[in-house]
Amino acid sequence: MAKLVKIAKVKDIQPGQAAAYKVEGKRIALYNVEGTFYATADTCTHWAAPLAEGKIRGTEIVCPWHGGAFDLKTGNATCGPAIKPVACFRVVVEGEDVQVELQD
Numbered sequence: 001m002a003k004l005v006k007i008a009k010v011k012d013i014q015p016g017q018a019a020a021y022k023v024e025g026k027r028i029a030l031y032n033v034e035g036t037f038y039a040t041a042d043t044c045t046h047w048a049a050p051l052a053e054g055k056i057r058g059t060e061i062v063c064p065w066h067g068g069a070f071d072l073k074t075g076n077a078t079c080g081p082a083i084k085p086v087a088c089f090r091v092v093v094e095g096e097d098v099q100v101e102l103q104d
Ligand code: FES
Pocket: 044, 045, 046, 047, 048, 049, 063, 064, 065, 066, 067, 068, 069, 080, 081, 082
């Protein structure tokens, strides 16, 4: 069953920035793209780089290690050497709270 878990406050991540959080045993990267938040697993599907340390390019995250990229809306790999998609999580902003939807 899905549940919403608070992971940050809106003011914690400025537009164009990302941060990683440990939530219920998972590392989740949260991105602020011009005021819209997206969340993915914080682990690149190529060699497991921390994606929150990458660069946001449009609505993609570019991996900090080898330049692979992922679409933040779908998780699909958009640039090699990454091939496999990264897990995405639905984000719900309620007031000042940023929440992600996790499965039990
Ligand atoms: S670890 Fe991300 S592209 Fe290699």
